[in-house]
Amino acid sequence: MRSLRIWAPAAPLLLYLAAVLVQPSLYAVKLSFTDTLTGSFPTLANFRLIAGDGLFWRALAGNVLLPVAIVAVEVAGGLALAVLLAARLPGRRLLRAIVVIPFALPEVVFLTIMRYVFAPRGYANAGLAAAGLAPVDWLLPGRALTFLTVVAVDAWHVTPVVFLMLLAALVSIPDEIGEAARLDGAGGLRRFAFITLPLLRPALLSAVLLRGLDALRVFATPLMLTGTEGLPVLSTYAYHQWSDYGNDGAAAAASSLLALLSVALTLPLLRRGTAP
Amino acid sequence: MARAEFERVSKRFDDVVALADFTLAVEDGELVTVLGPSGCGKSTLLRLTAGLEALSSGSIRVGGRPIERLAPHERDVAMVFQSYALYPHMTVRGNIEFPLRMHGVAREDRRRRVEDVAALVEIGEMLDRRPAQLSGGQRQRVALARALVRHPALFLLDEPLSNVDAPLRAALRQHIRALQRRLGVTTLYVTHEQAEAMTLGDRMVVLARGRIQQVDAPGAVYERPANTFVAGFLGLPPMNLLEAECADGVLRVGDQRLAVPPSVQARLGGSRRAIVGVRPEAFTAAQGEQADGLVAVPDPARRELLGAETIVRAWVGQDEVTVRLPGPGAELPRRVAAPLGALHFFAAESGVRLGP
Amino acid sequence: MRRLALLVVLAVAAADLLPLGLVLKQAFTPERESFAWPPTWLPRTLTLENVRALREAVEIEGGLGLSVLVAALTVAATLVIALPAAWAAARRRHVDRGLDGALVLARLFPTIALAIPLAALSIRLGLYNSPVGTGLWLAHTLLALPVGFLVLRGGFRSVPVELEEAARLDGASAAGAFWRVSLPLIGPSLAAASMLVFLVSWDEFGFSLLLQVTNRPLPPLVYYLTAFGSPGLASAVAALMLVPAVGVLLVLEPALRAGVFAGSGR
Numbered sequence: 013m014r015s016l017r018i019w020a021p022a023a024p025l026l027l028y029l030a031a032v033l034v035q036p037s038l039y040a041v042k043l044s045f046t047d048t049l050t051g052s053f054p055t056l057a058n059f060r061l062i063a064g065d066g067l068f069w070r071a072l073a074g075n076v077l078l079p080v081a082i083v084a085v086e087v088a089g090g091l092a093l094a095v096l097l098a099a100r101l102p103g104r105r106l107l108r109a110i111v112v113i114p115f116a117l118p119e120v121v122f123l124t125i126m127r128y129v130f131a132p133r134g135y136a137n138a139g140l141a142a143a144g145l146a147p148v149d150w151l152l153p154g155r156a157l158t159f160l161t162v163v164a165v166d167a168w169h170v171t172p173v174v175f176l177m178l179l180a181a182l183v184s185i186p187d188e189i190g191e192a193a194r195l196d197g198a199g200g201l202r203r204f205a206f207i208t209l210p211l212l213r214p215a216l217l218s219a220v221l222l223r224g225l226d227a228l229r230v231f232a233t234p235l236m237l238t239g240t241e242g243l244p245v246l247s248t249y250a251y252h253q254w255s256d257y258g259n260d261g262a263a264a265a266a267s268s269l270l271a272l273l274s275v276a277l278t279l280p281l282l283r284r285g286t287a288p
Numbered sequence: 289m290a291r292a293e294f295e296r297v298s299k300r301f302d303d304v305v306a307l308a309d310f311t312l313a314v315e316d317g318e319l320v321t322v323l324g325p326s327g328c329g330k331s332t333l334l335r336l337t338a339g340l341e342a343l344s345s346g347s348i349r350v351g352g353r354p355i356e357r358l359a360p361h362e363r364d365v366a367m368v369f370q371s372y373a374l375y376p377h378m379t380v381r382g383n384i385e386f387p388l389r390m391h392g393v394a395r396e397d398r399r400r401r402v403e404d405v406a407a408l409v410e411i412g413e414m415l416d417r418r419p420a421q422l423s424g425g426q427r428q429r430v431a432l433a434r435a436l437v438r439h440p441a442l443f444l445l446d447e448p449l450s451n452v453d454a455p456l457r458a459a460l461r462q463h464i465r466a467l468q469r470r471l472g473v474t475t476l477y478v479t480h481e482q483a484e485a486m487t488l489g490d491r492m493v494v495l496a497r498g499r500i501q502q503v504d505a506p507g508a509v510y511e512r513p514a515n516t517f518v519a520g521f522l523g524l525p526p527m528n529l530l531e532a533e534c535a536d537g538v539l540r541v542g543d544q545r546l547a548v549p550p551s552v553q554a555r556l557g558g559s560r561r562a563i564v565g566v567r568p569e570a571f572t573a574a575q576g577e578q579a580d581g582l583v584a585v586p587d588p589a590r591r592e593l594l595g596a597e598t599i600v601r602a603w604v605g606q607d608e609v610t611v612r613l614p615g616p617g618a619e620l621p622r623r624v625a626a627p628l629g630a631l632h633f634f635a636a637e638s639g640v641r642l643g644p
Numbered sequence: 645m646r647r648l649a650l651l652v653v654l655a656v657a658a659a660d661l662l663p664l665g666l667v668l669k670q671a672f673t674p675e676r677e678s679f680a681w682p683p684t685w686l687p688r689t690l691t692l693e694n695v696r697a698l699r700e701a702v703e704i705e706g707g708l709g710l711s712v713l714v715a716a717l718t719v720a721a722t723l724v725i726a727l728p729a730a731w732a733a734a735r736r737r738h739v740d741r742g743l744d745g746a747l748v749l750a751r752l753f754p755t756i757a758l759a760i761p762l763a764a765l766s767i768r769l770g771l772y773n774s775p776v777g778t779g780l781w782l783a784h785t786l787l788a789l790p791v792g793f794l795v796l797r798g799g800f801r802s803v804p805v806e807l808e809e810a811a812r813l814d815g816a817s818a819a820g821a822f823w824r825v826s827l828p829l830i831g832p833s834l835a836a837a838s839m840l841v842f843l844v845s846w847d848e849f850g851f852s853l854l855l856q857v858t859n860r861p862l863p864p865l866v867y868y869l870t871a872f873g874s875p876g877l878a879s880a881v882a883a884l885m886l887v888p889a890v891g892v893l894l895v896l897e898p899a900l901r902a903g904v905f906a907g908s909g910r
Binding site for chain 3: 017018019020021022024025026028029032033036037039040043092093096097099107110111112113114116117118119120121122124125126127128129133134135137138141142168172225228229231232235236246247250251254255260263264267268270271274275278279
Binding site: 192193194195211 | 374
């Protein structure tokens with residue numbers, strides 16, 4: 013019974029998780045298999061409903077393509093920034109602090125201003141007009157440009173996190189190893205490819221994992237920028253079912269699929285010991 | 289395999305002079321050690337030679353070719369870093385063959401050369417391990433192998449044994465020396481350990497505050513130090529240095545008067561002051577009352593019994609000296625003396641050797 | 645190469661300061677400037693009319709109050725739950741591993757996947773759209789726990805276990821040692837954790853959107869205003885939201901930097 017005493021302080025946490033995490037999850041599964049209109053259970057009605065909805069399939073595709081693009085851009089951008097700011101540039105302390113600012117802004121605030129930036133009469137188009145170019149429709153539903161704009165906005169907000177992670181890893185590589193590589197005949201690019209990148213692998217994997225997880229669950233960004241139909245993802249689709257149609261069951265079905273996707277994709281990577 | 293020539297090599301970092309007017313010629317196949325306290329400029333010397341820093345002035349030639357403007361990998365110079373700087377994510381084999389890969393050597397050739405050099409440093413069985421799995425001594429040998437696999441013209445070692453456990457050091461020292469002799473590679477070996485510098489090099493350079501103090505074979509440096517710095521730096525315990533007055537051929541040191549060798553007196557010029565040096569081991573028990581040389585009175589309260597020898601503090605008038613006597617020291621002689629011929633003379637202000 | 649690096653970095657810095665600058669600009673300039681074409685980059689006239697509109701809009705006052713209340717309750721709940729757990733984790737390795745795993749699982753779930761059943765459940769329990777945000781702070785605690793746990797555990801780890809052992813020898817119980825010895829010693833960690841948890845709740849959007857409809861905290865309110873309202877007002881509310889965020893970051897920045905850049909020497 014000593015074991016019980018040792019775990020006792022953790023009891024509130026575990027009970028809380030059971031109440032707020034486990035129980036609702038199970039309830040969500042139950043909801044997914046309950047027909048909202050008739051209340052019959054179990055049934056596949058919800059899944060049949062969403063499977064017949066074109067918006068759902070677009071949301072599913074979006075939920076795969078968007079995270080991939082987001083992670084690619086953010087990790088590459090974060091790496092580039094880390095490499096640039098790891099060098100002994102003047103004022104680098106200040107620059108490093110500035111780079112973190114977008115992440116410090118609350119999500120909603122950041123997205124608010126981005127709406128105004130990319131609005132038809134917004135700042136981005138004003139910039140284009142000042143350069144003598146025609147205005148662009150940045151956030152029209154269903155367009156490739158919209159996809160790119162959403163990726164860019166999310167990257168703008170979150171790249172600082174990746175940057176910080178990679179910077180910490182980068183500066184922990186001893187100088188002498190780079191010097192040894194110089195002596196061995198490796199120029200800048202080859203040093204980066206053969207020495208720096210391999211040594212950054214654990215940090216890169218961590219970053220991909222962390223960002224991938226968050227990107228899969230992206231919600232506010234597409235919602236605030238494109239509404240529920242402009243660039244649908246599973247989370248906004250679930251919200252759409254809940255809020256616009258009042259269909260608990262379908263909403264739960266969609267969100268449960270998203271949860272399944274998240275857990276399935278990230279659990280194996282977590283096992284590899286790159287957990288944040 | 290080539291001759292290395294340093295001509296008035298200097299390096300400044302902002303206001304600090306790290307190395308000044310360093311001039312040295314290292315013969316083909318020679319091993320020259322560079323000895324000095326930390327901060328004396330020896331690491332700077334290596335980094336300038338390797339091309340990791342740029343010279344402020346002067347020139348360096350390897351095999352007659354000036355290298356000071358060349359990129360590190362074009363200089364045909366290889367270096368073993370103090371921390372070894374092995375690539376942690378590569379196997380031993382990967383580490384050793386890296387420079388060959390960078391220079392475009394074909395795979396078969398690479399494999400053969402890696403195995404040859406691995407056999408030379410006796411790490412043939414560890415080729416597939418990673419640095420983290422090796423001991424300090426093994427890692428050092430990998431660093432050696434990586435440097436030597438290119439058959440460089442000049443081989444640099446930066447305090448290679450400082451991270452190795454004391455018991456292993458002597459053995460590894462000999463190993464490095466044997467390796468260097470066998471390959472005949474021109475080598476610069478930097479260290480702050482006297483024992484290494486004395487036993488390893490064909491010649492030794494003593495460096496302090498960025499300037500060369502003396503260059504000669506180790507024995508010569510020990511027996512005829514060029515100035516008070518070298519005199520006080522080499523030797524354990526260090527040479528005793530006493531202030532003395534020299535006038536008309538007579539030396540007054542402590543409470544004694546001794547004869548000054550004429551050559552020394554000549555170089556003194558008009559100066560009346562000088563510094564007299566005597567090594568602790570130059571003292572022997574004095575027979576009776578006859579004082580032939582510099583006499584000192586041991587203080588029995590301050591001795592260290594080291595078994596085969598005894599270190600004891602002794603008085604020369606009001607001055608103290610350290611004396612080294614053979615034997616367990618249970619019974620100390622009442623007086624000890626160092627013969628006149630064992631005394632060294634240095635100028636009082638500059639510290640430069642006056643003789644004999 | 646260095647010039648290129650400097651240029652890129654300056655461009656990035658400008659891009660990073662832009663959103664902040666624009667929010668502030670739109671908050672403190674009249675509406676017509678934000679509606680104008682082309683919109684002004686720098687303020688032409690500074691005004692507090694948006695701030696005044698803020699104070700007159702009842703919903704915003706209510707939203708502000710709710711945000712503060714929910715955040716405060718989240719801090720309280722998180723501390724109550726996380727403190728003992730973090731202490732246990734700091735002292736016992738297998739408790740640590742177990743809790744780490746549990747919290748990883750908590751972070752794994754998408755907000756929406758939990759928000760929907762929680763909303764459904766809170767409707768059934770009568771907690772939906774509560775004017776005091778009851779369901780909300782319970783949900784926010786879930787998001788705040790990983791951060792709070794991490795910081796508090798770090799704090800406990802730095803208190804040597806010998807101090808507690810000495811207290812036990814002096815007659816205190818295990819709980820007593822925790823309460824009288826360790827807890828007072830983790831003051832800075834407590835403060836940091838509280839600030840971070842406050843911020844998590846203050847900024848949170850997903851649960852707030854689904855669990856509250858008419859009694860809304862600030863984040864969904866901002867969304868509503870950008871969709872249906874005036875840029876000036878929306879930006880003013882957004883600027884208001886910035887205050888705690890910036891405040892917390894200023895206070896915690898040295899600690900953050902020490903943690904991230906530790907061991908770099910650059």
